[in-house]
Amino acid sequence: MAKLPYVKEYTDDCGIRRRYFRRKGYKGGPLPGPIGSSEFLEAYQAFMAGKPAPLARARDAAGTFGSLISSYYAWTEFTNLKPNSKRLYRYALEPVRTKHGHRALATMTRENLIAVIEKIGEKAPGMANLTRAVLQKMLKCALERNAIRVNPLAQKVTAYKIGTRHTWTDDELDQFEKRWPLGTRQRLAYALLFYTGQRGGDVVRMRRKDIAGGRITVTQEKTGVELKIKIHPDLARAFKAGPTKGLNLIGDEHGRPIQRAALTGLIRAAVKDAGLPAKCVAHGLRKAMLRTMAEGGASAKRLAAVSGHKTTKELDRYTAAADQQTLADDGIASMPIRK
Incomplete structure (x- = not known):
């Protein structure tokens, strides 16, 4: 599709392509999903009309999984991490936040979270293992802070078997x-x-x-x-x-x-x-x-x-x-x- 005006792109430290709406005098913000996708166009049209993107607003609403992730970023357990670890955690959490952040916390059950991990594992087992590990750390922290009543991933979740990185000959x-x-x-x-x-x-x-x-x-x-x-x-x-x-x-x-x-x-x-x-x-x-x-x-x-x-x-x-x-x-x- 033709290049849309006011869309700024950059590649973050983890190699992920990010897109933002930037227009002088208008409210801006991140544009989720691939260019041309329904969620991307919905957010773009909202910003062009001077309104906040529906998904961005929904995923940060109180009681959503997205709001829990946002809260985690401000907690000491996250801010104490080394810069590289922070980037790695965000690399794992942001895709989940984009796709599922608007969902109510109560709907993010063990069954549903495992389904999210397994969906990632269909194409990227290593990324699925990372997502699993980071979610477990975040939810354990959330339980200790009384942000949730039950940790759905408290019990062991089976990791994917993956090989080690190749050593050059x-x-x-x-x-x-x-x-x-x-x-x-x-x-x-x-x-x-x-x-x-x-x-x-x-x-x-x-x-x-x-x-x-x-x-x-x-x-x-x-x-x-x-x-x-x-x-x-x-x-x-x-x-x-x-x-x-x-x-x-x-x-x-x-x-x-x-x-x-x-x-x-x-x-x-x-x-x-x-x-x-x-x-x-x-x-x-x-x-x-x-x-x-x-x-x-x-x-x-x-x-x-x-x-x-x-x-x-x-x-x-x-x-x-x-x-x-x-x-x-x-x-x-x-x-x-x-x-």
């Missing part, structure tokens, strides 16, 4: 590097993810001033842990080759800061162009670094010093896999050759 790393040589923005993004072993949200916040004494200082957004990561020679070569625009180590084409979703999208597009499978995602480079270090003999404690993990439970898997291969090789080599 050496062949996949080689294939990416062959397609994206030093000097490309894609190679710099890849090198930052792989040679620092940090999460995408921390990589996009790295600035040139954070480099000193051959190290990059990183304060992880998720854990609050401050790390000093030694710059690997291959990462130093990537820095030297550039691009070197802007204050951040990786930015957009003009050197402006980017969000994690943009970095993830950059790697996704580069992976496709390199002919690699879609399972080769940005976070898999962090895992590939830990795998490489473990195979080189690094202990779980050394891995944690780079990754920022507070416990070595997850990291033990990397060292165990590496140790298993080495020990198995040694074991086979110790067997005499029978003639």
Whole structure:
């Protein structure tokens, strides 16, 4: 359909496309649903007439599920979360609020909430698990605050079984590097993810001033842990080759800061162009670094010093896999050759 006037669009930190009605002298607000959908057009027409959008008004009315979600955002339990966690919680709750926020709290029974989760799970099991976990936390908090009388998700709700993120293999790393040589923005993004072993949200916040004494200082957004990561020679070569625009180590084409979703999208597009499978995602480079270090003999404690993990439970898997291969090789080599 033709582009509608007064509609402003942007992509939020979680990669979700948001649309708002903005017209001088008129009441504005969010436009729900896809462009052209009935709820989108209903809200747009209401704003054009100078009225509040019916759905936006209904989902925030007292006694609705939407009003509970809005209240949760103002509670200490939510405001105490780290910025990245807040974005993740909103990422899970906002789609539910858009579709079901107008419903009365009494109608959001266990059966109905499980149906909401399972509907999401039809296409996105991982998103369904996240929605389930966040709803459980919110409803537990609401019960403790007497905002609801019964927590419909107090009893265990079965999670979807999903695999772990793929760890890039050496062949996949080689294939990416062959397609994206030093000097490309894609190679710099890849090198930052792989040679620092940090999460995408921390990589996009790295600035040139954070480099000193051959190290990059990183304060992880998720854990609050401050790390000093030694710059690997291959990462130093990537820095030297550039691009070197802007204050951040990786930015957009003009050197402006980017969000994690943009970095993830950059790697996704580069992976496709390199002919690699879609399972080769940005976070898999962090895992590939830990795998490489473990195979080189690094202990779980050394891995944690780079990754920022507070416990070595997850990291033990990397060292165990590496140790298993080495020990198995040694074991086979110790067997005499029978003639």
